[in-house]
Amino acid sequence: MDRASFGSKIGAILAAAGSAVGLGNIWRFPYEAGNHGGAAFILIYLACVFIMGMPIMIAEFTVGRRAKASTGRAFGLLANNSKWNFIGMLGVLAGLLILGYYSVVAGWTLEYIIASVTNGFADKTPEDFVAAFQTFSQDPIRPVIWLLAFLFFTHFIVVKGVKDGIEKSAKIMMPVLFILIVVLAICSMTLPNASKGLEFLLKPDFSKVNADVFLGAMGQAFFSLSLGMGCLSTYASYFGSDTRLGKTALSVGVIDTFVAILAGLIIFPAAFSVGIQPDAGPSLIFITLPNVFQQAFGGIPFLAMIFSLLFYVLLALAALTSTISLHEVVTAYLNERFKIGRNRAAMLVTGFCIVTGILSSLSLGAWDAKFFSLSFFDLLDFVTAKLMLPLGGLLVCLFVGWYLKRSVSYEELTNYGLQKATYFPIYMFILRYFAPIAITLIFVNELGWLS
Ligand code: TRP
Secondary structure (H helix, E strand, O other), X not given: OOOOOOXXXXXXXXXXXXXXXXXXXXXXXXXXHHHOOOHHHHHHHHHHHHHHXXXXXXXXXXXXXXXXXXXXXXXXXXXXXXXXXHHHHXXXXXXHHHHHHHHHHHHHHHHHHHHHHOOOOOOOOHHHHHHHHHHHHHOOOHHHHHHHHHHHHHHHHHHOOHHHHHHHHHXXXXXXXXXXXXXXXXXXHOOOOHHHXXXXXXXXXXXXXXXXXXHHHHHHHHHHOOOOOOHHHHHHOOOOOOOOHHHHHHHHHHHHHHHHHHHHHHHXXXXXXXXXXXXXXXXXXXXXXXXXXXXXXXXXXXXXXHHHHHHHHHHHHHHHHHHHHHHHHHHHHHHHHOOOOHXXXXXXXXXXXXXXXXXXXXXXOOOXXXXXXXXXXXXXXXXXXXXXXXXXXXXXXXXXXHHOOHHHHHHHHHOOOOOOOOOHHHHHHHHXXXXXXXXXHHHHHHOOOOO
């Protein structure tokens, strides 16, 4: 049986960029930047993306395309020893767990789309927005319905397959997303006092930089680029033999960064324009932003409605291309490993995520069980983003840097000598030494051993 593949190089880039661009860029990046002082954080973030993120992405691409297998099997095949599959299995498990709670937040975007249309934001005070968000996110039913809807859309596209589902949807959704985000950023920058927001984003204040800022930026780079669990290595197994791994990684990195910065250009000028501080944390886009839209376009409710509608549509699209990639990692693994049809495999994944998703959603309100003093939602977030991803990234560096034959990496990066890869020695140096040390530091910091 022929292995599925993307139909074109641009399709491959858009699918991978679709995975990378998500809630991480539009929801997490602005509040992380806001909490860590703006421009200085962003500069460090950029360094992390391009110095560490790019090489690790290329390493994941190498594993996937060389093995031509989903991440759960790729390492064993390359090592010729199924014991190495534990690296990929860790990724499959991480994907499954991330999908559970990520879909909850993704589902919220649907509620906010509806609220924008029904003009549920009009005539509200800032306190009303806080109360509305709390009532909604703690409700036992509504978020669950949106979560199920979101998983259903994801399931539907994954079942359609690599070319007709994932690639095609990315080719439609990604351009729409670019247009939306550019339009919104321009609108936001023309608001009165927007320049204060721009200054916050562009003028670095290095006095705020400490170890926490540095390590926060590295963690954000990981999450935003979809690294550390074989998402992009599964996609790379669908790349054609003429796809250039280095160039593709660079394109994905540039697109992902561009979207994150533009999200900042939407949110900060708008927030400063109405005198709201940028460090509200995770609730920034669900509590602060509706308030900002409301006040900024207060005189013209119709404009406020259009602006918020477009924003939440943007967020939902970005989240959808990411949930698709998380779903695909697990579906492809079950499909290949147990030789069950794609439909059945996808059904199992969706079924599992319905359970973990519902539990995550309920754990924010009705279900008050605590695990190590974390709700189930926060537990999944902590275990995946803070433990499993850095560990997965570290293992990929070590596997490709030290275990895999150098010639194999060289062949993949140059497409068997057809292209140049002058960056190869630097790439190898980063994989072998720089990245493992840097990741170990994030890891140690996140476990609180440094503080
Ligand atoms: N990168 C996506 C975002 O920014 C989320 C995501 C998709 C992800 N696949 C992943 C994060 C794999 C870590 C690992 O929202």
